Amino acid sequence: MSEHAPVTIDVHLNNQDPAAIREEIRAGLLETPRRLPTRYFYDDRGSELFEQICELPTYYPTRTEHALLKTVADDVVARTGAEELVELGSGAATKTRTLLDAMARTKQLKFYVPFDVSEGIVRRVAHELVAEYEGLQVHGVVGDFLAHLEHIPQGGKRLVGILGGTIGNLRPESAAELLSSIEREMASGDFLLVGVQLITDTDRLEAAYNDSVGLTAAFNKNMLRVLKSVIGVDFDLDAFDHVARFNSAEHRIEMRLRSVREQVIPIPDLELTLHLKEGEEILTEISTKYTRALAEAPLMQAGFTPVAWYTDPDHLHGLALARKP
Ligand SMILES: C[S@@+](CC[C@H](N)C(=O)[O-])C[C@H]1O[C@@H](n2cnc3c(N)ncnc32)[C@H](O)[C@@H]1O
Numbered sequence: 001m002s003e004h005a006p007v008t009i010d011v012h013l014n015n016q017d018p019a020a021i022r023e024e025i026r027a028g029l030l031e032t033p034r035r036l037p038t039r040y041f042y043d044d045r046g047s048e049l050f051e052q053i054c055e056l057p058t059y060y061p062t063r064t065e066h067a068l069l070k071t072v073a074d075d076v077v078a079r080t081g082a083e084e085l086v087e088l089g090s091g092a093a094t095k096t097r098t099l100l101d102a103m104a105r106t107k108q109l110k111f112y113v114p115f116d117v118s119e120g121i122v123r124r125v126a127h128e129l130v131a132e133y134e135g136l137q138v139h140g141v142v143g144d145f146l147a148h149l150e151h152i153p154q155g156g157k158r159l160v161g162i163l164g165g166t167i168g169n170l171r172p173e174s175a176a177e178l179l180s181s182i183e184r185e186m187a188s189g190d191f192l193l194v195g196v197q198l199i200t201d202t203d204r205l206e207a208a209y210n211d212s213v214g215l216t217a218a219f220n221k222n223m224l225r226v227l228k229s230v231i232g233v234d235f236d237l238d239a240f241d242h243v244a245r246f247n248s249a250e251h252r253i254e255m256r257l258r259s260v261r262e263q264v265i266p267i268p269d270l271e272l273t274l275h276l277k278e279g280e281e282i283l284t285e286i287s288t289k290y291t292r293a294l295a296e297a298p299l300m301q302a303g304f305t306p307v308a309w310y311t312d313p314d315h316l317h318g319l320a321l322a323r324k325p
Contacts, residue, residue, distance in 0.1 A: 006130040006136065006137055006138065007126045007127060007130055007137075007138050007139075007140070008137075008138070008139045008140070009119075009122060009123055009126060009139075009140040009141075009142065010139070010140070010141050010142065010143075010151060011119060011142040011143075012141065012142060012143035012144075012147075012148040012151050013117065013119070013142055013143055013144065016144070016147065021230065022231065022269055022270055024037060025037065025227070025230070025231055025270060026270040026271075026272055029270070029272065029274060029282070030272075033281060033282075033283055034280075034281075034282045034283065035282060035283035035284070036223060036227070036282055036283070036284050038169050038170075038284065038285045038286075039117050039144065040223045040226045040227055040230065041219060041220075041222060041223050041226070041284070041285070042116075042117050042118045042226070043118065043222070043225075043226045043229075044118060044119075044120035044121065045222055045225070046118070046219060046222045046223075046226060047091060047092070047116075047118045047120070047121045049215060049218055049219040049222060050091065050219060051091070051092050051094075052215050053211070053215050053216055053219060054094075056211050056213070056215060058207045058208050058210075058211050059208050059211065060204070060208060060316060061164070061165055061197050061208065061316070061317060062094075062095070062164065064312050064314070064316045064317040065095060065163060065164065065165075065195050065317045065319070066094070066095045066098065067312060068310060068311070068312045068317055068319060069095050069098040069099065069163075069319070070098050071310075072310045072319060073098045073099050073101065073102035074102045074105070075308070075310075076099065076102065076159070076191075076193060076308075076319075076321060077099070077102040077103050077105075077106055077108065078106075079191070079307060079308060079321065080157075080159045080191040080321075081108065081157055082103065082108065082157050082158055082159035082190075082191060083103070083108050083109065083110045083111065083155075083156045083157050083158075084110060084111040084112070084113065084155045084156055084157065084158045084159070085099055085100065085103065085109075085111075085112050085113070085158075085159050085160075085161060086112075086113040086115065086152055086158055086159070086160045086161070087112070087113065087114055087115060087160075087161045087162075087163065088115050088145045088160065088161070088162045088166070088178075088182070089115070089116060089145065089162060089163075089164065089166035090114035090115060090116045090121075090122070090125060091116060091118070091121060091164065092121060092124075092125065093114055093125045093128075093129070095163055095164070096112075096114075096161070096163070097132070099159070099161065099193075100112065100129070100133060100136075104133055109133060109135075109136060110135075110136070110137065110156065111136070111137050111138075111139065111155055111156070112129060112133075112136060112137070112138050112139075113138070113139050113140070113141060113152060113153060113155075114126060114138065114140045114141070115140075115141040115143065115145060115152065116141075116142065117142070117143070117144055118142075119142040122140040122141070122142050123140065125138075125140070126138040126140045139153045141153075145178060146174060146177065146178060146181075149181045149182065149184075149185050150185065152185055157189070157190065158186065158187070158190045158191070159190070159191045159192075159193060160182055160186060160190065160191070160192045160193070161192075161193045161194075161195075162192075162193075162194050162195065163193070163195040164195055165195060165196065165197045165287060166195070167179075167194055167195070167196065167288075168196060168197055168252070168286070168287050168288035168289065168290065169285060169286060169287055169288075170286075171286065172288075172298070175288075175298060176298050176301060176302065179192075179298055179299060179301070179302035179304070180302045180303070182302070183302045183303045183304060183324055186324045187324070188324055188325065189323065189324065190323070190324050191307070191321060191322065191323050191324075192299070192304060192321070192322045192323075192324070193319060193320070193321050193322075194295065194299065194319070194320045194322070195317065195318070195319055196288075196289075196290040196294075196295045196317070196318045196319075196320065197287065197288075197289050197290065197316070197317055197318075198289060198290055198291065198311070198315055198316055198317060198318050199251050199289040199290065199291060200289070200314075200315070200316055202246045202248070205246050205253055205289065206244060206245065206246055206253070208253075209244035209253050209255060209287070210242075210244050214242075216242060216244065216255075217241075217242030220242045220244075220255055220257060220284055220285070221237045221240060221242065221257065223257075223284055224237055224240065224257070225237070231267055231269045231270055232267075232268070232269050233265060233267050233269075235265070236263075238260075239259060239260055239261060239263055240257040240258060240259060240260065241257070241258045241260055242255070242256075242257065242258075243255070243256040243257070243258050243281060244256075250286075250288070251288060251289050251290070251294070252286045252287055252288040252289060253285075253286065253287040253289070254283060254285070254286055255283075255284050255285040255286075255287070256281040256282060256283050256284060257281065257282045257284055258279060258280070258281045259276040259277065259278060259279065259280045259281075259282075260278070261278050262275075262276065262277055262278050263275075263276040264276075290318060292309050292311075292318060292320075295309075295318055295320045296309070296320055296322075299320060299322045303324065303325070304322035304323065304324060304325075305322060305323050305324075305325050306320060306321070306322045307321050307322060307323050308320075308321040309321070
C-alpha cells in the first residue's frame with residue numbers, strides 16, 4: 001500500500017477572473033464572423049454527449065485513434081521510459097487505458113494526471129483508474145490548459161499526452177501557445193504525444209460531424225446551455241440549427257450555430273445586445289485536419305524534436321511523438 005492518498009484533485013477554474021471571461025465572450029461575439037470559445041461545450045452533459053458521439057458509426061476518429069494506440073503503445077512506452085502520464089483534455093480517458101496498460105506491463109506506471117475543464121469527469125476517471133491499476137496515484141487537475149498549466153504537479157519521467165484531436169480544436173495561434181507552455185512545464189528528456197486527425201475526403205469528414213440521430217447537434221447547442229451559467233442568458237435552443245462544413249482552405253471542419261430567425265438577445269452581463277439575422281452563423285468549433293508535416297511543424301516551433309510518427313493503415317489518424325531536448 002502506498003503511504004499517499006491514491007487520489008488528489010485540484011480545482012483551478014474558480015480562480016478565473018470573471019471580467020476576463022466576459023470580455024473573451026463579448027469579443028468573440030463581436031468578431032466577423034462571430035465565434036464562441038470551444039471550451040464552453042464541456043460541462044458534465046457536454047462531456048457525456050461527446051462520449052456518445054464517439055460511439056457513433058460515422059464518428060471514426062475515436063475508434064481509429066484507439067486502434068492505433070493499441071498497436072503503438074508498447075513502442076511509445078519503450079521509447080519514452082515514462083513513469084507518469086499527464087493528459088491534457090483527458091475527458092473519459094478511455095483510450096488512455098491503452099497507454100496505462102503498456103506502462104503497467106513494463107512495471108513503470110506510477111502516476112497519472114488527468115487535466116480537464118470538466119470537474120465531474122476528472123473525479124470519475126480518477127476513482128475508476130485507481131480501482132483498475134494497483135498502486136497507481138492519480139492527481140487530477142480541473143482547469144483550463146490555456147491558463148493553468150503551471151498547476152501540473154512536478155514529478156518523475158513524464159509523457160504528456162493530448163489525444164482525440166483536441167489540439168485541432170484550437171486556432172493555430174492558441175495551439176502554438178499551448179505547445180510552448182507545455183514545453184516550458186516539461187523537463188529535458190520528457191516526451192509529448194499528440195493525436196491529430198488527418199486530411200481525408202470531404203464526405204467522410206462532414207459525415208462525422210452531421211450524425212442522423214442529432215447527437216452532434218445536441219452537443220453543439222449544449223454550449224448555449226453552458227453559457228447560461230457564465231453570462232446569464234437563456235438562449236432559445238430551438239432558434240438555432242447545427243451546421244458543420246469542411247473548410248478546405250484552412251483544412252478544418254467548422255461547426256456553427258445558425259440562427260433560424262432574426263433574434264435580438266439582450267446580454268446585460270456583457271453590456272451587449274446581440275442582433276442575429278436569419279441565417280447568421282456563430283462559429284463554435286474548429287477541428288483541424290493535418291498531414292505529418294502540418295502536425296510536426298508547430299511541435300518543432302515550440303522547441304520539441306519529433307521522434308516518431310504513427311498512423312493507421314487508412315491514414316485517418318496520426319500520433320506524433322516528440323521529445324523536449
Ligand atoms: C475532443 S475531447 C477529447 C477527449 C479525450 N481526450 C478523447 O480523446 O476522447 C476534448 C477534451 O478536452 C477538454 N477541454 C477542452 N478545452 C479545454 C481547455 N481549454 N482546458 C482543459 N480541457 C479542455 C474537454 O473537456 C474534453 O474532455
